[in-house]
Amino acid sequence: MRNISDIIEQHLKRIIQESPNGSVEIQRSELADLFQCVPSQINYVINTRFTVEKGYIVESKRGGGGYIRIRKVKIVSKARLQELLTEELIGESISQGVGHAIVDRLLEEGLINNREAALMKIATSRNVLTVEAEIRDRLRANILKQMIAAILLR
Template identity: 85%
Template structure:
């Protein structure tokens, strides 16, 4: 059985998918009431499941009349995606969790299949890159950049 975070994530993604412009505006308290959970659970889901690396932009306003806007970033071109992923999100070094989030984004966008995504995650995992942390994060960034370039060139 799925946990409440998975259910909330699925609900929000389905609303975003149905939205003509890929944008939703929600009330944290209303969503918490709907799922009978505390508002901090909604915050957790939004902060961990709707990140830039996963292809979302989140804006929020707290207080009375506050809201949370979640927008699915649309891919304009493969060249722009490669630039965004390699320069802006990966940079010189990247952690395993952020790297995995980027691979998941590629999978969601249909740019890699499940097998390719699994291989990318394995090749950049800390169990394979068995060197000190700083070097490992730099190696992971270089490997991911090259993989993404190869994928987007096909």
């Protein structure tokens, strides 16, 4: 059985997908009431499931008429995606969690298949890159950049 975070995530993704502008504007308390959970559960889902690495931009306005807006970032071109991923998101060093989130985004966008995603995650996991953390994160960044370049240039 899926947990409440998965259900909330799927609900928001469905709304975003059905939206003509690829976004959803919600009030945290209303969503919490809908799913009969605490508002902090909504925060958790938004902060962990709708990140830049996963292709989303989250904006919020606090106060009485406050809202949370989640937008799906559209891929303009493979070249722009490669630039965004390798230069802006990956940089010189990247953690395993962020690296795997980027791989998940490539899979979700249909740019790689399940097998390629699994191979990318294994090749960049801390179980394979058994060196000290600083070197591991730099090595992971280099490996991911090369893999992304190879995928997007095919």
